[in-house]
Amino acid sequence: MAEKVSNKSVLLNPFSKNNPVIVQVLGICSVLAVTAKLEPAIVMGISVIAVLAFSNVIISLIRNTIPTNIRIIVQLVVVAGLVVIVDQLLKAYTYDVSKQLSVFIGLIITNCILMGRLEAFAMANKPWPSFLDGIGNGAGYAIILIIVGFFRELLGSGTLLGYTVVPQWCYDHGYVNNGLMILPPMALIVVACIIWVHRLLNKDLQED
Amino acid sequence: MENLNLFIRSIFVDNMVFAYFLGMCSFLAVSKNVKTAFGLGVAVTFMLVITLPINYLLQTYVLSAGALTWLGPEYADVDLSFLSLIMFIAVIASMTQLVEMAVEKYSPSLYSSLGIFLPLIAVNCAILGGSLFMQQREFPSVFTAICAGGGWGLGWLLAITAIAAIRERLATYSNIPRPLRGIGITFILTALMGIAFMSFLGIKI
Numbered sequence: 001m002a003e004k005v006s007n008k009s010v011l012l013n014p015f016s017k018n019n020p021v022i023v024q025v026l027g028i029c030s031v032l033a034v035t036a037k038l039e040p041a042i043v044m045g046i047s048v049i050a051v052l053a054f055s056n057v058i059i060s061l062i063r064n065t066i067p068t069n070i071r072i073i074v075q076l077v078v079v080a081g082l083v084v085i086v087d088q089l090l091k092a093y094t095y096d097v098s099k100q101l102s103v104f105i106g107l108i109i110t111n112c113i114l115m116g117r118l119e120a121f122a123m124a125n126k127p128w129p130s131f132l133d134g135i136g137n138g139a140g141y142a143i144i145l146i147i148v149g150f151f152r153e154l155l156g157s158g159t160l161l162g163y164t165v166v167p168q169w170c171y172d173h174g175y176v177n178n179g180l181m182i183l184p185p186m187a188l189i190v191v192a193c194i195i196w197v198h199r200l201l202n203k204d205l206q207e208d
Numbered sequence: 209m210e211n212l213n214l215f216i217r218s219i220f221v222d223n224m225v226f227a228y229f230l231g232m233c234s235f236l237a238v239s240k241n242v243k244t245a246f247g248l249g250v251a252v253t254f255m256l257v258i259t260l261p262i263n264y265l266l267q268t269y270v271l272s273a274g275a276l277t278w279l280g281p282e283y284a285d286v287d288l289s290f291l292s293l294i295m296f297i298a299v300i301a302s303m304t305q306l307v308e309m310a311v312e313k314y315s316p317s318l319y320s321s322l323g324i325f326l327p328l329i330a331v332n333c334a335i336l337g338g339s340l341f342m343q344q345r346e347f348p349s350v351f352t353a354i355c356a357g358g359g360w361g362l363g364w365l366l367a368i369t370a371i372a373a374i375r376e377r378l379a380t381y382s383n384i385p386r387p388l389r390g391i392g393i394t395f396i397l398t399a400l401m402g403i404a405f406m407s408f409l410g411i412k413i
Contacts (some may be wrong), residue, residue: 081294107230
């Protein structure tokens, strides 16, 4: 990332052109695991935005003092510290969601988005662009989480955020919830469909 | 017997990739050909077998509530479990570094075939996930932890080798819609294999 990029594109690129999930293919594990319902997906998205933005800032501030050969350990420790804070906060304020997310909050540490952004951006840029980059990539990740969570909860349980949205007369006329959507493999299919639509619109991303 | 059951269950029923979807990033990125996929799988298995017992010992003798009683009765109500994430990832990162150095010194041929994958493994969620599941399930002994680690590792190896083999064939023999080529079709493949692996769920061992 040697070339000069404007702050605006740093913030906005990850939403579509350079989306961390569907273009860079990072951080897939949690996309699949936490999106069976919309609420944990939103909480997870917000947690990742927070951790990513602040770890980017911290690493960017100390980037000139980190010895190169132990940088991975340093990055992991910074990220782990932040994740512990998020984990404890969630346990304190939203205990049910934190139970649903179980090990996946801890797994934010090894979420490849974090390591990817720290290595590729924060190690080479000033704190403010790094902060924007963290927000942008976190939000790009959160958007995908929310889209997947939306479709899985709507089609799988007929609810959104726990409220029933599919009206009763649909069920009376023989509509059934698709139980398959609750299962993790369906998240992969939904993501694949998002990739399909996205690449249909952005021809330059298609592979041979 | 109990441990053998756990080992087999960890490979098939609790498969890291198809049941928990852990370690997906490297799973999707490195599954373009069978040889490298197999190398990465071996490295992951190795790291799981090493780090799981170490983290188990850490968990039982240092981190869990009242684990420090062996230091003296006054430590009985110390609970360090909030430190477990940091400790686990530190163990994993340093073991990765150590193993990398050891392999480089004693077996240069293995190093040259695994070399590039070893540093990647520190951030493979399957490894940390293994330790966190170990913590959640409260395994009775170190040996159980080793068996579970071996099983999870082999399951991951199996998954990545299978998907790499399919992708190799797909690249030559099939006509996929252009926007789905590459990563898109791999997602769908993984989903289909995941559904297939769900048939193991009903098996009680």
